[in-house]
Amino acid sequence: xxxxxxxxxxxxxxxxxxxxxxxxxxxxxxxxxxxxxxxxxxxxxxxxxxxxxxxxxxxxxxxxxxxxxxxxxxxxxxxxxxxxxxxxxxxxxxxxxxxxxxxxxxxxxxxxxxxxxxxxxxxxxxxxxxxxxxxxxxxxxxxxxxxxxxxxxx
Numbered sequence: 001x002x003x004x005x006x007x008x009x010x011x012x013x014x015x016x017x018x019x020x021x022x023x024x025x026x027x028x029x030x031x032x033x034x035x036x037x038x039x040x041x042x043x044x045x046x047x048x049x050x051x052x053x054x055x056x057x058x059x060x061x062x063x064x065x066x067x068x069x070x071x072x073x074x075x076x077x078x079x080x081x082x083x084x085x086x087x088x089x090x091x092x093x094x095x096x097x098x099x100x101x102x103x104x105x106x107x108x109x110x111x112x113x114x115x116x117x118x119x120x121x122x123x124x125x126x127x128x129x130x131x132x133x134x135x136x137x138x139x140x141x142x143x144x145x146x147x148x149x150x151x152x153x154x
Contacts (some may be wrong), residue, residue: 004063005114009039012066036109042110052107067106074116092122121146138141 020029028036038050038059052060076113077092081098088098097104097112104112116122 002105002111004052004055004107004110005049005119006039006042006047008067008110009063011044011051012063013039015066015069016062030058031065033064034058052105064106067110070110071114072109073101073123074113074124078123088122090123092116092124093142094121098124 013032016029016031016035020031022028034056038055042048042050046150055063062140074091074097076090079086079098080089081087081093086095087093091098093101093112093116101109116126120126
């Protein structure tokens, strides 16, 4: 089984801190206590990953709740593996990861997400991310202006 990286445990802890804040600044909800125990043991033993299979049930359930709030797939619908590439230029996954994605465990999917995010070479992290940050281009702005002008009769 795949390991759950410490950054995912931290993200799950923050997810639960936001969902169920401490009423007095000291008391933690059950989900946070379960995740905090796993996190503390990871820190104590200097581990980067927790084993998904041996994780306490309450901590795993709390982590899964956070996991289900994240995007399932890194796909951006531009798949170069269908054109014969071993690694997809669009999302950064390998051909095998693309083909077997639905059969991967949540920890295996998060491991893939972590790898492709750290690499940051897939189009989802550069070409298309830059376009999304820029907003609509001049063509879209001109089209919106002409639509507005025609609706006012100008």
